[in-house]
Amino acid sequence: MTETLIPVTVLTGYLGAGKTTLLNRILSENHGKKYAVIVNEFGEIGIDNDLIVESDEEIYEMNNGCVCCTVRGDLIRVVEGLMKRPGGFDGILVETTGLANPAPVAQTFFMDDDVRAKSRLDAVVTVADAMNLLTRLDDAPEAEEQIAFADVILLNKSDLVDAEKLAAVERRIREINPHATIHRTERCAIDLSKVLDRGAFDLERILTLDPEFLEGEDHDHDHVHDENCGHDHHDHDHVHDENCGHDHHGHDHHHHHPRHDESVFSVSLRGGTLDPNKFFPWIQEITQSEGPNILRLKGILAMDKDPQRYVLQGVHMIVEGTHQRDWAEGEKRESRLVFIGRKLNEAALRKAFEDCVIAA
Amino acid sequence: MPTIQSFPLDAFVVAAEFLGPEPVFALGDGNVALVDGASAEKHAVHSGGLLAAARTLDGNRLITTGDDGRVVAIDAGGKIDEIALQPKKWIDQVACGPDGVIAYASGRQVFVRFANGKERVLEHERTAAGLAFAPKGLRLAVARYNGVSLWWIGTDAKPTEFEWKGSHLGATFSPDGKNVITTMQENSLHGWRVADGGGHMRMSGYPGKVKSMSWSAKGRFLATSGAEMAVLWPFHFKDGPMGKQPLQLGTRDQIVTFVACHPTEEVVAIGYKDGMVLAVRFADSDEAILRKPGEGGPISALAWDKKGIRLAFGTEGGQAGVIDLAS
Numbered sequence: 001m002t003e004t005l006i007p008v009t010v011l012t013g014y015l016g017a018g019k020t021t022l023l024n025r026i027l028s029e030n031h032g033k034k035y036a037v038i039v040n041e042f043g044e045i046g047i048d049n050d051l052i053v054e055s056d057e058e059i060y061e062m063n064n065g066c067v068c069c070t071v072r073g074d075l076i077r078v079v080e081g082l083m084k085r086p087g088g089f090d091g092i093l094v095e096t097t098g099l100a101n102p103a104p105v106a107q108t109f110f111m112d113d114d115v116r117a118k119s120r121l122d123a124v125v126t127v128a129d130a131m132n133l134l135t136r137l138d139d140a141p142e143a144e145e146q147i148a149f150a151d152v153i154l155l156n157k158s159d160l161v162d163a164e165k166l167a168a169v170e171r172r173i174r175e176i177n178p179h180a181t182i183h184r185t186e187r188c189a190i191d192l193s194k195v196l197d198r199g200a201f202d203l204e205r206i207l208t209l210d211p212e213f214l215e216g217e218d219h220d221h222d223h224v225h226d227e228n229c230g231h232d233h234h235d236h237d238h239v240h241d242e243n244c245g246h247d248h249h250g251h252d253h254h255h256h257h258p259r260h261d262e263s264v265f266s267v268s269l270r271g272g273t274l275d276p277n278k279f280f281p282w283i284q285e286i287t288q289s290e291g292p293n294i295l296r297l298k299g300i301l302a303m304d305k306d307p308q309r310y311v312l313q314g315v316h317m318i319v320e321g322t323h324q325r326d327w328a329e330g331e332k333r334e335s336r337l338v339f340i341g342r343k344l345n346e347a348a349l350r351k352a353f354e355d356c357v358i359a360a
Numbered sequence: 361m362p363t364i365q366s367f368p369l370d371a372f373v374v375a376a377e378f379l380g381p382e383p384v385f386a387l388g389d390g391n392v393a394l395v396d397g398a399s400a401e402k403h404a405v406h407s408g409g410l411l412a413a414a415r416t417l418d419g420n421r422l423i424t425t426g427d428d429g430r431v432v433a434i435d436a437g438g439k440i441d442e443i444a445l446q447p448k449k450w451i452d453q454v455a456c457g458p459d460g461v462i463a464y465a466s467g468r469q470v471f472v473r474f475a476n477g478k479e480r481v482l483e484h485e486r487t488a489a490g491l492a493f494a495p496k497g498l499r500l501a502v503a504r505y506n507g508v509s510l511w512w513i514g515t516d517a518k519p520t521e522f523e524w525k526g527s528h529l530g531a532t533f534s535p536d537g538k539n540v541i542t543t544m545q546e547n548s549l550h551g552w553r554v555a556d557g558g559g560h561m562r563m564s565g566y567p568g569k570v571k572s573m574s575w576s577a578k579g580r581f582l583a584t585s586g587a588e589m590a591v592l593w594p595f596h597f598k599d600g601p602m603g604k605q606p607l608q609l610g611t612r613d614q615i616v617t618f619v620a621c622h623p624t625e626e627v628v629a630i631g632y633k634d635g636m637v638l639a640v641r642f643a644d645s646d647e648a649i650l651r652k653p654g655e656g657g658p659i660s661a662l663a664w665d666k667k668g669i670r671l672a673f674g675t676e677g678g679q680a681g682v683i684d685l686a687s
Contacts, residue, residue, distance in 0.1 A: 053450060054448060054449075054450075055450075055467075056467055056468065056487065058486060060505055060526075060545065061525075061526075062526070062527075063525045063527075063544075063545075063546050071527075071545070073487060073489070073505065073545070074467075074487060077452060077489070081409060081427060081452055083372070084372040084374060084388030084409055084410070084411065085372075085388055085389065085427075112545075114569065
């Protein structure tokens, strides 16, 4: 019996963004791997080597008093069924419908013991349409949730918009989710290693909460963030502020986009070493009371008198954390915590977090 | 000491049964293994994975379903009949009822197949997660989100709906037909009186999901997996198990993955995550080791023969065997 957990990649994206194109690319590329693909509807996909499973999205609330604890019941059954088959799979891909909130899929991999015992959530990959994303983000909460939950975002159809629009779209994405890796793509053309086996939910692999910038393949594009980082920050665009590895205490978020009451945005907190006796009760309490509004949270924390980095992640009310590794020599013992959600009281979060800080 | 005849089958054992005197194992690789003397012979039944299996009430055939959309019957001689085909569907639930009726489920649809070949479809708003026939009459329980639906399959009547919030995954009727019990996503059981949907029996406290249920002889206890011991809820009191302590048998530091009550004695066979199998007597909790922890991972199937002398077992990792208590 092997104890290897099968990686699960969740593919989301609003209607028409190009999810199916990406799925077809993954399946048709000659990578020698075997995938099980869970789709909502059989479409024009399918390669002999892979197993396509049609499944109705069945979202179940857990009867445990937690309104935001939802699981995909169909997913639990399909994963159980897959585990009975011989040979196994190199990975499972779950395609959500265009109108789906990715939370239940993600939570299934935290909440169901059987699923956890056999598989692990690798990453949420969101395909976004560069032409229409800004409009969608204003009129469709699901589109915001898909961006908020993403570990990897394919900004697709990037050839159909000009550089200015592309930069505006990326800024808006960063307001919602400062840490997802964004790749500009045309017809979802991308090196699959940037999509698969990301380990985005693997606490051992949370290396940094610095913002992820456009990666190597995009050298011919303008790096919208570049000029703002690694320098003094006096009169630049504040959207990037708290994401650059420098001192920005005291800066408030400044949103170009008029934030309406239900908008998803992120709050990034930074400080020195923390008092664990204050931090853990607080994070417990805040995730219980604000769980429905917190879509995701991630942290790399320096606890007082603790030689190791403490890493933390959460989805709604579910939070898990672990000691990751020793702080390296010369590594700055600093705590970073990022909330992505709705109706977050930024000032209160900042105050509570700062109350946990022992030394700057 | 009991003797064990082992068969390395190299595939997840989905179900173990006896067809008459012959042990049979349904395997996740789509095969059914029939035991012939000292060896087990694999018969290819499904082209993909085999997801569920149930024995017909006459005990002569094993019905299996798979992700190839087929419902297949196999007898002890290896004769295979395709009973139904639902192209592209995963059929992951099956139950056998009186008069040769077979019910199977895919997604929100439950298909009822009568012995004369007639079929009807029972539509549900949510996925049909577990199926169970009542001991008498053509009545089918379908576990679903937020409760259980009870259908009189011989009539066109709407189902009787019993509600309880949460996701219900498996179902069983008590042998006297008075209670219907479901297993739940929330690591608990829920029971209703069949007569009026009342009674609401809540049985909880499990560290994991309950995946295996078995009624003891005469239906006095319902044995369950999901804890570090077999938990047996008493049903011989007027109000069922409510307010009563369950029997807790075979306590170890390993989760119980399968239970099978002896057909005539108050004894339960308990399979554990580490592959161990114990037989435990209700009266004095006396334990007998039938299989030591071993190869093949968690016990995934157990079945007694008709007389309760031999016990067939299977594991997730592909070990199967027959334990003979007489020798």
